Amino acid sequence: MAEIRLKNVSKRWHNFVGVDNFDLDIADREFLVLLGPSGCGKTTTMRMIAGLDDISEGEIWLGDRMVNNLEPKDRDISMVFQSYGLYPNMTVYENIRFPLRVRKVPKELHHEKVMQAARMVELVDFLERRPAALSGGQRQRVALGRAIVRQPAAFLMDEPLSNLDAKLRVSTRAQIKNLQHTLKVTTIYVTHDQIEAMTLADRVVVMNKGVIQQVGTPTDIYDNPANTFVASFIGSPAMNLVSGDIENGTFRGPGITIGGLQINVKGPVTLGFRAEDASLVFEGGELGAEIYSMELLGEATMASFRMGDQLVSIKSGKEYRAEIGDVVHAAIPASICHLFDARTGVRIARTPGN
Amino acid sequence: MIVNKRRRPLPLTVLSTTFVLLWVLMAAFPFIWTVWGSFKVEQDFFSRDSWWFAIEGSRTIAQTGSAFTGDGYYGAWVLRDFFSSVVNTVIVTLSVVVVSLTFGTLGGYALARSGYRYTFWLLMLALVFRAMPHITLVSGYLLPFFEMNIWGHLPTAIIVLVAINQPFTLWMLHSFFLSIPKDLDESAMVDGCSRFQAFRLVVIPVMWPGVITTGLFSFLLAYNDFAVTAMLLSQPNQTMVPKIASFLGTIQQEGNVMFAVAAVVSATAPLFVLVMFFQRQIVSGLTAGAVKG
Numbered sequence: 001m002a003e004i005r006l007k008n009v010s011k012r013w014h015n016f017v018g019v020d021n022f023d024l025d026i027a028d029r030e031f032l033v034l035l036g037p038s039g040c041g042k043t044t045t046m047r048m049i050a051g052l053d054d055i056s057e058g059e060i061w062l063g064d065r066m067v068n069n070l071e072p073k074d075r076d077i078s079m080v081f082q083s084y085g086l087y088p089n090m091t092v093y094e095n096i097r098f099p100l101r102v103r104k105v106p107k108e109l110h111h112e113k114v115m116q117a118a119r120m121v122e123l124v125d126f127l128e129r130r131p132a133a134l135s136g137g138q139r140q141r142v143a144l145g146r147a148i149v150r151q152p153a154a155f156l157m158d159e160p161l162s163n164l165d166a167k168l169r170v171s172t173r174a175q176i177k178n179l180q181h182t183l184k185v186t187t188i189y190v191t192h193d194q195i196e197a198m199t200l201a202d203r204v205v206v207m208n209k210g211v212i213q214q215v216g217t218p219t220d221i222y223d224n225p226a227n228t229f230v231a232s233f234i235g236s237p238a239m240n241l242v243s244g245d246i247e248n249g250t251f252r253g254p255g256i257t258i259g260g261l262q263i264n265v266k267g268p269v270t271l272g273f274r275a276e277d278a279s280l281v282f283e284g285g286e287l288g289a290e291i292y293s294m295e296l297l298g299e300a301t302m303a304s305f306r307m308g309d310q311l312v313s314i315k316s317g318k319e320y321r322a323e324i325g326d327v328v329h330a331a332i333p334a335s336i337c338h339l340f341d342a343r344t345g346v347r348i349a350r351t352p353g354n
Numbered sequence: 355m356i357v358n359k360r361r362r363p364l365p366l367t368v369l370s371t372t373f374v375l376l377w378v379l380m381a382a383f384p385f386i387w388t389v390w391g392s393f394k395v396e397q398d399f400f401s402r403d404s405w406w407f408a409i410e411g412s413r414t415i416a417q418t419g420s421a422f423t424g425d426g427y428y429g430a431w432v433l434r435d436f437f438s439s440v441v442n443t444v445i446v447t448l449s450v451v452v453v454s455l456t457f458g459t460l461g462g463y464a465l466a467r468s469g470y471r472y473t474f475w476l477l478m479l480a481l482v483f484r485a486m487p488h489i490t491l492v493s494g495y496l497l498p499f500f501e502m503n504i505w506g507h508l509p510t511a512i513i514v515l516v517a518i519n520q521p522f523t524l525w526m527l528h529s530f531f532l533s534i535p536k537d538l539d540e541s542a543m544v545d546g547c548s549r550f551q552a553f554r555l556v557v558i559p560v561m562w563p564g565v566i567t568t569g570l571f572s573f574l575l576a577y578n579d580f581a582v583t584a585m586l587l588s589q590p591n592q593t594m595v596p597k598i599a600s601f602l603g604t605i606q607q608e609g610n611v612m613f614a615v616a617a618v619v620s621a622t623a624p625l626f627v628l629v630m631f632f633q634r635q636i637v638s639g640l641t642a643g644a645v646k647g
Contacts, residue, residue: 085541
């Protein structure tokens with residue numbers, strides 16, 4: 001039970017900056033997800049919190065203790081590794097019991113705690129097996145069980161679902177969410193999968209190249225991306241981004257004209273909108289172009305257009321059908337549009353009255 | 355009976371079986387010949403007239419009254435005190451194995467987990483020392499050992515043998531440790547182990563095949579060594595191999611060849627037992643080396 005504070009934490013290897021000036025307070029019992037493409041520094045940040053990597057600069061506080069110089073064992077955290085890190089020579093029971101054993105928890109409590117953890121991760125029938133005789137999902141649950149067998153100050157999870165198949169991933173995801181809700185322990189979860197981030201997180205930290213891009217609730221980062229990186233990373237499909245020019249509140253790009261935008265912005269901008277916010281119409285609309293590709297998603301149909309060198313996708317109802325090459329129109333009202341600075345990619349805020 | 359559908363053609367089977375049998379015979383013959391001959395007298399086994407004497411043993415019968423004699427063993431073990439060199443060998447090999455493995459596991463683990471570049475150069479240096487002929491180390495050490503008055507003692511030979519063996523054990527254990535995923539020690543450390551506890555409780559238990567294989571190679575090096583033990587040990591402290599050599603005699607001293615033959619057989623027998631006993635670990639250590647998670 002602890003809040004975690006990272007004060008201007010940086011990690012450098014010679015000239016390479018792994019994490020740059022990471023500054024964040026994580027509340028007690030919060031489920032925080034670090035999200036970003038591979039190599040963005042999210043795992044390094046977590047490893048610094050765990051004590052597995054040294055901190056080049058800054059301070060990490062767990063509760064009221066500054067833990068910069070503490071060994072991992074003294075930080076009172078538990079961690080789930082991407083490759084599980086199970087002990088192959090021990091049975092499932094012994095694997096889950098191991099943290100209790102090395103932390104000198106009184107022996108008479110062991111059995112009860114192990115069984116409790118095993119029940120939570122549904123492994124009671126497999127306690128006598130070795131990790132080699134388990135499936136990937138079961139191994140993952142052993143790693144989870146080992147993490148929850150004692151009450152640590154925080155859980156750290158490093159892409160725990162990435163080695164599971166798609167179906168198992170969904171059910172284990174739900175299980176993790178439920179476990180965190182039951183145990184009420186601060187959790188930091190690293191992933192590159194934005195769906196995991198959206199479904200699990202109380203708050204999401206989007207990172208790129210070692211720098212925090214945006215911190216916010218899943219709705220926040222989905223509805224109001226702070227820059228083009230977040231916009232293009234979150235959502236499936238990602239937000240459509242079209243570059244063009246704006247003048248007097250009218251945006252003009254290749255094959256696309258949208259009026260009624262902010263009138264105080266002028267010059268080259270990047271315009272973004274979500275595929276599901278726009279709609280296909282028979283005539284009129286802000287966009288008219290040939291269909292580049294049609295994708296049937298089951299619950300919807302996705303039409304893509306080629307605008308200049310960008311691909312723009314628009315979602316439509318599942319009954320919608322059109323052929324590649326048909327010219328169709330799309331309604332993209334100004335209310336669904338986001339404007340970003342063409343050069344820096346930073347969001348241009350909509351000021352009241354404009 | 356089940357008939358194997360994909361039978362190999364008969365000539366090929368015959369040819370390959372013959373080849374394997376021939377090869378086994380050629381490889382095993384010197385040893386079998388030595389075991390057989392060790393129960394004969396010298397005039398039979400080393401007869402210049404005909405090797406047939408060694409098989410018939412006619413002079414053995416003439417001298418001892420039986421086709422087989424234990425005279426060679428009696429001479430080596432009782433008259434020339436081969437037993438004390440067996441004890442010396444046990445002390446030397448055990449010490450070398452224990453010391454090499456202790457430093458080798460600790461050092462190999464440190465090198466495997468270290469992120470610094472100098473580990474590569476340390477390993478390269480180790481390789482250079484490994485490649486050097488053993489005698490170079492011995493000749494350099496001889497004079498200082500005389501001056502420090504530690505020449506001839508078992509610990510001296512043990513130190514030199516460890517020095518020769520250590521680079522190899524480091525290399526071998528280093529690569530075994532590399533095959534064990536880092537996540538294993540890291541999860542142990544997060545679970546509450548210190549670095550050394552993680553090493554002892556988590557890493558070493560999955561390293562047994564590697565430790566046993568490396569230990570066996572260290573054992574063989576110490577057991578078979580001649581250069582170091584012959585040069586650095588005094589007569590009463592000799593291990594088996596230089597002792598056998600002394601049975602063969604020198605220019606100054608007449609030896610007894612049959613003692614040597616009997617001693618050779620005595621020295622080889624434990625190796626068979628050892629390899630058979632550890633063969634599963636050795637094979638799994640040599641081929642896989644890795645630990646499946």
